[in-house]
Amino acid sequence: MVFTCRQCGSCCMYLGDYIVIERQTGPFTFECCSVSTDTTFTAEVDPDKRHLFPDTTFPERHPSACRFLRPDGDLVRCTIHRDSPAQCKFYRCTVMRVTDPSGKPVGTVTGTLALHSDNPALRKVWEVVERLRPGPDADAERWIAVFLQERGYRVD
Numbered sequence: 001m002v003f004t005c006r007q008c009g010s011c012c013m014y015l016g017d018y019i020v021i022e023r024q025t026g027p028f029t030f031e032c033c034s035v036s037t038d039t040t041f042t043a044e045v046d047p048d049k050r051h052l053f054p055d056t057t058f059p060e061r062h063p064s065a066c067r068f069l070r071p072d073g074d075l076v077r078c079t080i081h082r083d084s085p086a087q088c089k090f091y092r093c094t095v096m097r098v099t100d101p102s103g104k105p106v107g108t109v110t111g112t113l114a115l116h117s118d119n120p121a122l123r124k125v126w127e128v129v130e131r132l133r134p135g136p137d138a139d140a141e142r143w144i145a146v147f148l149q150e151r152g153y154r155v156d
């Protein structure tokens with residue numbers, strides 16, 4: 001289960017108050033603060049995204065979004081991917097996509113190991129997962145995948 005970010009931008013749409021630009025120091029360089037950890041960092045817009053950054057239509061339309069987010073065709077991308085804070089780099093919105101034995105997608109599991117599903121059968125199985133699984137770490141992730149697979153679910 002390797003998480004692949006689809007670059008949809010959803011997770012960054014309300015982070016404008018958390019990733020704050022304190023000062024612009026050059027055409028593409030900024031002194032910033034990651035408010036949740038109270039850490040400052042220097043960010044330079046990635047060279048391959050400099051053609052996207054100057055168009056401010058997106059941040060003007062989405063005032064709550066992180067100031068570094070920009071649309072790029074069908075994607076909505078972080079323009080400081082190289083310099084973004086650790087919590088951005090390691091964020092995983094979804095760690096599992098669950099498909100039932102008939103091949104129907106029935107739910108997703110978030111990076112915090114919470115189930116998003118309106119499928120009654122899977123929700124019932126999840127009640128058992130919640131009771132039995134080990135602590136919230138990589139072991140738990142593997143344990144949950146095996147538990148679901150043993151009950152006929154496919155886990156990607």
Ligand code: SF4
Pocket residue numbers: 004005006007008009010011012091092093094
């Ligand atoms: S981490 Fe998830 S929500 Fe955020 S951009 Fe990637 S796919 Fe979208």
Ligand code: SF4
Pocket residue numbers: 011012015019066067068069077078079080081084085088089
């Ligand atoms: S720095 Fe990049 S990854 Fe982090 S919130 Fe902003 S756009 Fe998203």
